[in-house]
Amino acid sequence: MALLEIKDLHATVGDREILKGISLTINSGEVHAIMGPNGSGKSTLAQVLAGRDLYVVTAGQVIYEGKDLLAMSPEDRAREGIFLAFQYPVEIPGVSNMYFLKAALNAIRKHHGLEELDAMDFITLVKDRMKLLEMDQELLNRAVNTGFSGGEKKRNEIFQMAVLKPRLAILDETDSGLDIDALRTVAAGVNALRSPDRAMIVVTHYQRLLNYIVPDYVHVLAEGRIVKSGGKELALELEESGYAGLGIVDEEEAVGKL
């Protein structure tokens, strides 16, 4: 059984249809890259899978581990193993990173009938995960993402993923705003989490990230549809000829040429 099966998914925001029939099957252990120009619907797909109610699914189905994903609340999706690394991680002043992550981990543990962890057990558990992401322990005591640099925010997302150990991780433009060193660290963190029990969807505009997180499959999204799928070589092809090579208009590239 596939881990995730997306069938003819349509979604709108307001009156505008963003996803116009996406179908995609993902098995455990696979890494799928979803590429596409701005406005193609990449981030919408990521948010819809995580359950953001800003988007309304108007048609189609998403089956996750044999269950109807779209019928589940965002928190139940997370408890069942879905994790979205946000493109723009949210700052939450007044809630410490540690309290937040402990509450998240315990909610997931409780859902699976496991005992909740106390602060000491939690610290022990997260220590080596922090090392993996080269994170300063001080970040645990600070308010969630508040005053974090762009790189620290993205690192914090992958750190959360490392602690929560999802079955399906969706990384939404995790590379945006990262310098090359931060990108390497984040990618190393992601690669360390690759496992036969886990699938990943890596959403990105640029091929650069895929030099570090090498996907099994690449899908190109344009105007709400997957227009091309292939192996990792498709990403390289895109780097060579750009989205225009596939007949796709990319506003950013167009601007770049002016």
Place this chain on the structure above:
Amino acid sequence: MTAVAEQTGAWLQQLREAAFQRFTELGFPTTHDEEWRFTNVAPIARIKWDRRSPSVVCQLPDGLSSHLAKYAPFQNHAFVALNTAFFHDVTYIHIPRGQIVGEPIQIAYDSPSAISHPRTLIVVGPDAHCTIVETYSGAGAYFTNAVTEIVAGSGSVVDHYKVQLESSSAFHVGVMFASLGRSANFSATSISLGGALVRNEVSVTLSEGTDATLNGLYLVNGAQHVDNHTSIEHAKPHGTSHELYKGILDGRASAVFNGRIIVRQDAQKTDSKQTNKNLVLSDEAVINTKPELQIFADDVRCTHGATIGQLDAESMFYLQSRGIGKQDARSLLTYAFAQDIIDRVKVQSLKDSLERILFEKFHERAH
């Protein structure tokens, strides 16, 4: 009775009679009165109470009469007049010059009867340091009408906390006046959690180089109404005032924040900042917030700002996307909103108990 005590007794008798006279002239305020526009005290006015002229004369310690009723004027304030006419005892704290009192001084008013008029006078000498925690609580239906006067000497450091934990059917009017000396460092924190109908007033007058901080947190739910009126008067140059009031409103509750800042002509180089932030959790809750700046000096810096908002949808989704349930996410964000006021509480035991109370309140609401 000594001659001095007799004199004091006569003085007090006169004061009470004048206050009572003034109260009968003023009557209870109505919503036609600008100061009471959003707070209808008709339920208080309807309480049956003994309207006979007061006859109790109590004996006062020497020195008290030179301060009592000097800072809380009753001429234009019916509730102050009422308190002055009827208070039973005076809680009198005098910290002599230069005295440093490390431990917080706790004053607990647990309402003993249907109507009470707690009266507090705090006199802090020059360069003295102290922390005062005033707590108001009770059970059942009653009316507390409190007046606190504070005089802080030059160079003194005074932290005052008012914790309002009245019963859910109580009426509470609590008025504080503080006269702050030159270079005094003063903070007043008002935590308002209980009561059915509540009015908290804080009025401070600053002198040269005085530093005043006014913090407030009000939580209302059900049909509660809480009105916070603050007044900061910069009378002399180089004064600094910082004010941050935060409100959390739920149910059909309503709240008022009215922040007056007066900068007198003399008070050049005043630096004043006022902020009021409100988190509105239901569609039916109502907040009226109003800054009131009266600036008569030209070389000053005064800023003010007010916000009214709901829980941030993105923050909610972020928490939920990590497995935290919707109700827990709501209570977590609500608690976080109140956190920076609690963080400013310097008395650890008070901070701990407020954290516990808030946690229980939000948790209760969440489950």
